[in-house]
Amino acid sequence: MQQSNFRRWVTLAIISISGGVSFDLAYLRYIYQIPMAKFMGFSNVEIGLIMSTFGITAIILYAPSGIIADKFSHRKMMTSAMIATGILGFIMASYPPLWVMLAIQVAFAITTILMLWSVSIKAASLLGDHREQGKIMGWMEGLRGVGVMALAVFTMWIFSRFHPDNSNSLKTVILIYSGVYIALGILCWFFVTDGFTAREASAEEVAKPAFKLSDIIAVLKIPTTWYCSMIIFGVYTIYAILSYSTNYLTEIYGMSLVAASYMGIVINKIFRAMCGPLGGLITTYSRFKSPTRVIQFLALIGIITLVALLITNQNPQSVAVGIGLILLLGFTCYASRGLYFACPGEARTPTFVMGTTVGICSVIGFLPDVFVYPIVGHWQDTLPAAEAYKNMWLMGLGALCVVVVFTFLLSQKIRHQQPREHVESLQENGNA
Template sequence: MKKAKYSRWFIIAIIGMTGGMSFELPYLKYNYQVPMESLMGLSATQVGFIMSVYGTAAMVLYAPSGVVADKFSHKKLITFSMVITGGLAFLMALYPPYWMLLVIQVLLAITTVLFMWSATVKAVAILGTAEEQGSLLGFAEGMRGFGALVTAFLTLWMFQLFGAESNPNSLKAVMVTYGIFYIVFGILCWFVVPEESKAARAALPKSEKLAAKDILVVLKKRTTWYCSLIIMGVYTIFAVLSYTTSYLIDIFAMPVVMATFIGMIRNQVFRTIAGPVGALVSAKTRLKSPTKIIFIGSIVTFIGLICIIVIPASASIIFVMIGLVLLLAFFNYVSRGMYFATIGEAGTPSSTMGTTIGVASLIGFLPDVFIYPLIGHWQDTLVATQAYRNMWILGLVATGMALLFCTLLMRDIKQKKQAIMASLETL
């Protein structure tokens, strides 16, 4: 790689922040569902389907994004993607028709996933040696959360400055602010991110052609399904918790700005700190197993969800409920930081690691396709208390699934260790 003009940690911080904030626009519903409904004239089902369209397109594009990153300059991909994403933010600020919003979501999947996801990972990875990947990518993940955090709170300030839900232009101001940030950081990456040299590109190992038999080999392993369904359980909880903002507004009549602030604490702040905390626990304590960490988090989540379901909702316990959903969010982000590590812990060989991750991603992230339209339909057709009760029960079932497959995976790992020890004793 060409000699960088800046410290690599500064470069990684810029790349990480850029990658983190890029996903804030397609996931606008996480913090602004209620304003999207009241100011853009959308139903909860439509908002959910908008999310589903992005999630479905993203799932299809994650794998080819790696090929794109290998064939084109990661520096140019990042800059191009951010500038185009900024333009799409300005287009969204016009409050276009519903069908156009769906088209925009597909285009956002192309810019943020196909052109940018693997490009940002690669741009960070080539800044260090193989032994440094953990610290470099870990720092980049923290910066992703920080980038999302900064832009989220600045857009909330703009939302309130323009009159929040009382002014139709307030959400437009949020989108325009995102657009400006995207373009500025895209241009910044052009000047800060070093270009990969031709020699470095030629030295990179070429990916082997993926064959159908490789996928079949991976699918035949029970550990692949254990890991995939753990990811699905944890990710479903993540999707359910994205309704925290609307839950506080609809059930406890919390002001939109305050509920949005709580939603940002849940989504951006905890994303920034929970993942590194989980990594620290795994690296520095006796609790080394990612699967055990997810299992413990799932127990806490299961108990917390039961409390939310059985405790009658009233204004007098609003702070208890806020504390509960934030606690669940913290453990969910810890688990999200660990769930791909279960694949390595399961003893997956390096020759099939990439394929296993791809299969696990496809299965584990399937809730993106259906869960948002489903919950949106409940919100539109049921009274609020019943809609959210259904949602929390769905989260409880997903948590139970995570607990079940964590248990099965831990048993499998234990049996493999015992078999290895027995074979060593016979030598």
């Protein structure tokens, strides 16, 4: 039993790290935009086009990724996705022309979103029952963060060992990522199962019908799908807003760009690794015992924090206060990110449509990727800094109010809903 439990956590680590680092080459601009322009010969506009190509394709593929997770072997999908992503990296390391890079980004979206995203989340969720979802998803987010941070630090160190004008520096970074992807793909083959775990299937799972297209409509008819989607939507809006922390600290508090950039690393890398597991621990050991209620509690703390940011935004004096408030908001965001995909499991979503549910929730929940950045960018370009960031914090306040409302609705639904009733409702909707 102890060995089985050990293997379960090793499997979770492999799934989490694979799901986390798989996006790093698609998002290479986040760290290496200047080297990409210098060595690959792309303008900043072209690099932006490369990024938007991945983003648009990803939004289209989130929902189908859920169907993939419900219909195909998790082991085969994760293994092939990671190895294929590594092979694409080798092509990317040849510094191809723009049209090839655009094709690679579309292919990255297929391997990381269509083949891997919902599969990895469902595979992790199956490692425990509904009572363990908060702990599992919290650790999944934390392990993803650890993997991303460790590989980013290592590749940055390798990059720094080269002469600034040596084009092999970026190429080496890309090749390291590619090799790691292929190695993780091999580990997935040996550790990830086809879709079941050592825990015994419930009666509902044994009697589950085969997945069919009408299940998509059935999932959309379930209120908890929309509740979970809107919870993710609100939390992810805060996640997108926090990417402007560096700009905020430099423009409002006059912090140096270097110091503010270090704060950005703390918020976006270190906090991601730490806060996901903390959210799971809060769920497991606090009196809440519910990922949904923990997210609601964190959203209330976030609302108070945003009100404080709005007040200090008008009269910024202490940079320490500004940093403290942003770190507190970052904690609530990343702890919630580690829990929001536990909500469908807590709502007793049947496992045979869990992937579809995750896919639909991802499409709706990650829509802030489409509108937050252009809106905030417009405010930054057209308004005084104080007013632009006031509007940004107000947007975040509205998003957290959405989280509070829909966590309340989901909690009420969970409280009055029995697992069998949920399955019967799904089957009735599917047959309608």
